[in-house]
Amino acid sequence: SASASLRRSDWKHGFVGSKDATTGTTHLPPSRVGIGGGAVDDMEPAPMADTEGTIVTFTVDRLAYSPSPPIVFAVVDFDGGGRMPIELTDVDPAEVAVGGRVAMTFRRLHSADGIHNYFWKARPVRG
Numbered sequence: 001s002a003s004a005s006l007r008r009s010d011w012k013h014g015f016v017g018s019k020d021a022t023t024g025t026t027h028l029p030p031s032r033v034g035i036g037g038g039a040v041d042d043m044e045p046a047p048m049a050d051t052e053g054t055i056v057t058f059t060v061d062r063l064a065y066s067p068s069p070p071i072v073f074a075v076v077d078f079d080g081g082g083r084m085p086i087e088l089t090d091v092d093p094a095e096v097a098v099g100g101r102v103a104m105t106f107r108r109l110h111s112a113d114g115i116h117n118y119f120w121k122a123r124p125v126r127g
Contacts, residue, residue, distance in 0.1 A: 018043035026082035101125040
């Protein structure tokens, strides 16, 4: 919904996670409760849009619908902390590999009734 999107605009549009002020653990998506120490509401914003990461595992889905099949999902470890499963874009599935480097990019996920829904995807770091 539009109201939910606005409430979490920092996450949805800015790709801002949270970092536990005590342990330094990065949470993606952002969390109010620290996974390491269990602290509540002791988080600092953790901007991640310009942070690169490394693919630790991936899968290629040739059955699910996609406007540009196949869908490639990966679990990415971000430099400086944070791990997240995320869709890859601008990739040749045959060239995706564990250890590959990725950067974040804001892309359209889908459209329904003329409304476009955007979020972050990871793309290979080139060069």
